[in-house]
Structure formats: structure tokens, C-alpha cells
Amino acid sequence: xxxxxxxxxxxxxxxxxxxxxxxxxxxxxxxxxxxxxxxxxxxxxxxxxxxxxxxxxxxxxxxxxxxxxxxxxxxxxxxxxxxxxxxxxxxxxxxxxxxxxxxxxxxxxxxxxxxxxxxxxxxxxxxxxxxxxxxxxxxxxxxxxxxxxxxxxxxxxxxxxxxxxxxxxxxxxxxxxxxxxxxxxxxxxxxxxxxxxxxxxxxxxxxxxxxxxxxxxxxxxxxxxxxxxxxxxxxxxxxxxxxxxxxxxxxxxxxxxxxxxxxxxxxxxxxxxxxxxxxxxxxxxxxxxxxxxxxxxxxxxxxxxxxxxxxxxxxxxxxx
Amino acid sequence: xxxxxxxxxxxxxxxxxxxxxxxxxxxxxxxxxxxxxxxxxxxxxxxxxxxxxxxxxxxxxxxxxxxxxxxxxxxxxxxxxxxxxxxxxxxxxxxxxxxxxxxxxxxxxxxxxxxxxxxxxxxxxxxxxxxxxxxxxxxxxxxxxxxxxxxxxxxxxxxxxxxxxxxxxxxxxxxxxxxxxxxxxxxxxxxxxxxxxxxxxxxxxxxxxxxxxxxxxxxx
Numbered sequence: 001x002x003x004x005x006x007x008x009x010x011x012x013x014x015x016x017x018x019x020x021x022x023x024x025x026x027x028x029x030x031x032x033x034x035x036x037x038x039x040x041x042x043x044x045x046x047x048x049x050x051x052x053x054x055x056x057x058x059x060x061x062x063x064x065x066x067x068x069x070x071x072x073x074x075x076x077x078x079x080x081x082x083x084x085x086x087x088x089x090x091x092x093x094x095x096x097x098x099x100x101x102x103x104x105x106x107x108x109x110x111x112x113x114x115x116x117x118x119x120x121x122x123x124x125x126x127x128x129x130x131x132x133x134x135x136x137x138x139x140x141x142x143x144x145x146x147x148x149x150x151x152x153x154x155x156x157x158x159x160x161x162x163x164x165x166x167x168x169x170x171x172x173x174x175x176x177x178x179x180x181x182x183x184x185x186x187x188x189x190x191x192x193x194x195x196x197x198x199x200x201x202x203x204x205x206x207x208x209x210x211x212x213x214x215x216x217x218x219x220x221x222x223x224x225x226x227x228x229x230x231x232x233x234x235x236x237x238x239x240x241x242x243x244x245x246x247x248x249x250x251x252x253x254x255x256x257x258x259x260x261x262x263x264x265x266x267x268x269x270x271x272x273x274x275x276x277x278x279x280x281x282x283x284x285x286x287x288x289x290x291x292x293x294x295x296x297x298x299x300x301x302x303x304x305x306x307x308x309x310x311x312x313x314x315x316x317x318x319x320x
Numbered sequence: 321x322x323x324x325x326x327x328x329x330x331x332x333x334x335x336x337x338x339x340x341x342x343x344x345x346x347x348x349x350x351x352x353x354x355x356x357x358x359x360x361x362x363x364x365x366x367x368x369x370x371x372x373x374x375x376x377x378x379x380x381x382x383x384x385x386x387x388x389x390x391x392x393x394x395x396x397x398x399x400x401x402x403x404x405x406x407x408x409x410x411x412x413x414x415x416x417x418x419x420x421x422x423x424x425x426x427x428x429x430x431x432x433x434x435x436x437x438x439x440x441x442x443x444x445x446x447x448x449x450x451x452x453x454x455x456x457x458x459x460x461x462x463x464x465x466x467x468x469x470x471x472x473x474x475x476x477x478x479x480x481x482x483x484x485x486x487x488x489x490x491x492x493x494x495x496x497x498x499x500x501x502x503x504x505x506x507x508x509x510x511x512x513x514x515x516x517x518x519x520x521x522x523x524x525x526x527x528x529x530x531x532x533x534x535x536x537x538x539x540x
Contacts, residue, residue, distance in 0.1 A: 080359055091361070279492070293425065
């Protein structure tokens with residue numbers, strides 16, 4: 001099963017990071033005595049923070065389709081460079097500020113124009129289909145890109161269970177939001193909760209991943225735990241994190257960045273080297289952790305074979 | 321009493337080298353994680369953002385010298401203004417290098433296209449270019465050659481450069497406008513003080529004031 005040690009354990013049993021880190025610190029603290037030593041250790045922690053702050057639960061996976069053989073980024077890179085504005089607008093902030101984010105007893109509510117509307121627990125989601133490892137390119141609208149071994153299965157698995165009615169033309173997603181757990185969210189500058197959306201045929205494309213893990217483990221908090229979308233032919237902000245709601249709808253749903261700056265972030269936001277962001281070029285990208293912006297950005301982030309047909313006859317300059 | 325100590329410190333021959341080393345600390349701070357092989361997922365952006373921040377900080381510190389020395393009455397602070405301004409220029413050079421190198425791969429035609437097409441680049445480029453004549457004419461020889469008045473006029477370009485720098489920052493962020501707005505507010509206060517100072521000290525011989533006595537009383 002998915003949890004290696006014992007199938008009796010549930011997702012809610014995953015030890016929150018805060019607890020095991022404190023435990024680790026406590027155990028380390030046993031070895032040393034005195035306030036002075038503790039102070040010294042605090043200074044050491046300040047200078048050299050935990051390089052691998054999060055240890056998720058291992059997930060058993062099979063090899064999924066569509067994987068690239070490009071060089072993967074390291075776990076440390078992908079967990080210390082996050083756009084997750086609810087936990088701070090700097091890319092190194094979510095790694096620290098999401099550390100105590102409590103994702104136990106998580107549910108995803110499937111709603112709207114569908115026959116089977118219901119809530120799914122994380123345990124149920126993890127058992128909907130065999131978990132696949134898919135190594136995708138991930139291109140941020142800001143002009144950088146990474147390669148990540150995600151874990152999950154096609155979103156269509158969940159959608160087929162929900163059985164959308166003929167009225168359903170789009171899927172709307174909503175992230176978890178709670179100012180108590182996300183005190184920095186008030187500085188985000190964007191309206192929250194974060195919402196995203198896809199056209200139903202985009203959502204049903206086998207590339208579209210309902211993602212529950214990466215690097216062989218459950219998702220770290222800062223990367224969108226416990227469940228997120230990964231839509232590799234679109235700019236990264238379309239791949240909404242920490243999903244609590246999936247809603248099948250008739251009309252194009254509002255999306256966070258489009259609402260903030262409609263001229264800069266369209267509903268589609270397909271990776272497209274020929275359509276620049278109004279403020280910067282999208283022709284090239286920086287493959288992290290490289291210094292130079294040498295990589296030519298590919299149409300649909302290189303996934304044209306799978307998705308170009310979704311947009312035949314559409315003016316992608318208009319529908320950016 | 322504290323003023324005497326402040327003056328002693330400010331005029332000590334050790335203070336300048338110490339301030340010089342302190343001004344290099346941000347550079348050490350940027351190099352530090354590289355020396356320790358820390359994980360830096362986007363090293364180019366890290367250097368670019370850090371140098372960009374320090375340009376604005378040094379511009380703000382440089383612009384603070386004049387109000388501070390006048391308000392506090394320690395004219396000796398002027399000894400450090402040139403060095404601080406030159407450090408703003410030093411970090412601006414590094415920042416500019418990261419842009420033309422890391423982002424534009426030293427492709428001149430690409431750079432010109434960018435400068436012409438992208439407003440935040442245009443205004444950032446302007447902020448940088450305006451600092452060049454100030455750095456060149458920062459020597460005592462150039463003050464003499466230009467004459468104090470003209471030199472001072474030229475060096476007021478730092479006001480324009482700081483404003484352009486803040487706009488550059490404001491235009492490049494996605495939604496987190498708070499930090500550029502804070503820099504903007506600080507620069508606005510520093511420039512407003514100058515306007516106020518000029519207004520208070522404007523020649524009192526301005527003609528056609530109906531009640532000059534009252535004006536001078538309220539001005540003092």
C-alpha cells in the first residue's frame with residue numbers, strides 16, 4: 001500500500017513536521033546542558049538552518065507516462081524556492097512559514113455540475129488510482145523553470161468518479177485559506193483564497209496531474225501539501241496548491257492572478273514563447289540553478305504533442 | 321555633550337576605513353552562501369535582488385546625510401557622503417552586470433530592445449545611467465573644475481536616480497508592492513525635507529511680501 005510501514009496508518013497519522021523537528025531538537029538538547037550551550041546552538045541554527053527541513057512519508061509509485069529525461073532539480077531546490085504567497089511573498093519564506101501548516105484531516109470537496117458530489121479524505125484520494133511518478137518540466141511565468149518528479153495520477157480519475165453533467169464546461173479549484181495558519185497572507189497583495197480554473201477538456205487531458213507527492217514522498221507543505229494540481233504546459237501559477245474544493249461549473253471561473261492583473265495573466269496562461277508578459281519577455285528561461293537565461297522556452301512547455309489539439313482554431317495571442 | 325563625542329568619532333582617521341569595510345559587508349553577505357555551498361535555487365535572482373536592494377539602501381543613506389547633519393548639527397558627517405554615494409554606484413554596477421550578463425547574455429541588441437520596450441527596464445536603466453556622471457565627477461578635482469554651484473546642480477541628479485530606482489522596483493514586483501512603497505515613502509520624506517529646507521532658507525529679500533515681519537517670525 002501507499003504507506004510502507006503499515007497499511008493501518010492513515011494520512012492523518014503523518015507526524016506533523018513541527019512535532020518531529022521539536023522532538024529532534026529536544027533529543028539533541030538532551031545531550032547538551034546549560035543555557036549557554038542552548039544559546040550557542042540557536043546561533044548555529046541561525047547560521048546553518050536545517051538543509052532538509054521536511055521529511056515526508058514515503059509513497060509507493062509506479063512509473064508514469066510523459067516523463068522527461070532531463071536533469072531533475074534537487075529536493076532542496078524545489079523546497080526552497082516557492083511561490084506560495086499565503087506563506088510569504090519571498091521564495092524562501094514558505095519553507096519556514098509553512099513548516100507548522102497542519103494538513104491532517106484534510107478533505108477535498110467535489111461540487112457543482114456533477115452526479116457524485118462528495119468529500120474525499122486524503123486516504124481516499126491516495127487510493128483512487130495507482131500513484132505514478134511523472135517527471136515534468138515546470139515553467140514559471142517569471143521566466144525560470146525546474147524539473148520535478150511529481151507523484152499522483154491524472155485528474156480525470158477524480159473527474160470520472162464525479163461524473164460531470166453535460167452542463168459542466170469548466171473546473172474551478174480553490175486552495176485552503178485560513179489567516180490563523182497563514183498570518184503572512186495579509187501581505188500577499190492578491191485576493192485569497194487562491195482560485196484557479198481549467199476548461200473541462202484541459203482538466204481531462206491525461207497530462208493534467210492531481211499531485212499528492214514528489215521525490216518519492218508526500219508533498220512538503222511549501223510545495224502545496226497535501227494535494228495540488230500540476231499542469232505542465234501552463235505557467236506555474238495555474239498549478240494550484242493545497243486544494244480543498246473542486247467544482248464543476250458552466251462558465252469560465254475567476255482565477256486569482258487574472259483577477260489581480262487581467263492584462264498580464266490570462267485564463268489560459270499556456271506557456272508560449274511568442275506571447276510576452278506585458279512587462280517581460282517569455283522567449284527564454286533560466287533552468288535553475290543555472291545563472292544564465294540560455295534555455296529557449298518551448299511552445300506549451302514542450303508538451304505540444306499532447307495538448308496543442310485542445311487549442312486548434314484559437315487565437316492564443318488573444319487567449320493568453 | 322554627545323555631539324563632542326560624535327565629532328571625535330566622525331573626524332577620527334579610523335572611521336573612514338571602518339565605514340568602507342562596513343559598506344562591503346553586503347557583498348560578503350551575498351558571497352557567504354556561495355562559499356558555504358548552501359542551496360541557492362536561483363543564484364542569479366539572489367544576486368540581482370540583493371544588489372538591487374543595496375543600491376536603494378545606499379541611495380537612501382546618502383540622501384539622509386544632509387538632513388541628518390543639519391538637524392543634528394554635526395557637519396562632519398559630510399565626510400562620508402561621497403563614499404556612501406560611490407557604494408550605491410558600486411552595487412548599481414553589479415546589479416547592472418547581472419542584468420546584461422545573466423539575463424541578456426551580453427547581447428547588446430537584446431538589451432537595447434529591452435530598454436526601449438519594457439518600462440521597468442527603461443526606468444531602471446535611467447537610474448543607473450544618471451549615477452555615472454556623479455561617480456565620475458565625485459573627485460575634488462572635478463568639484464574645482466565645475467565650480468561648487470554647478471557641481472551641486474549636477475549632483476542633484478541623485479534625486480532623479482533614487483525616484484527612478486523606486487519606480488523600477490515598484491514596476492517589477494508581481495503583487496507585493498509594500499517594500500517598494502516603503503522605499504518610496506522614505507525617499508519622498510528625504511526629498512520633502514529638502515524642499516522645506518529650501519523654502520525656509522529662501523532669500524528673505526523676496527519682494528512684494530505684504531507682511532515680511534510676520535513671515536520671518538513664522539519661519540524661525
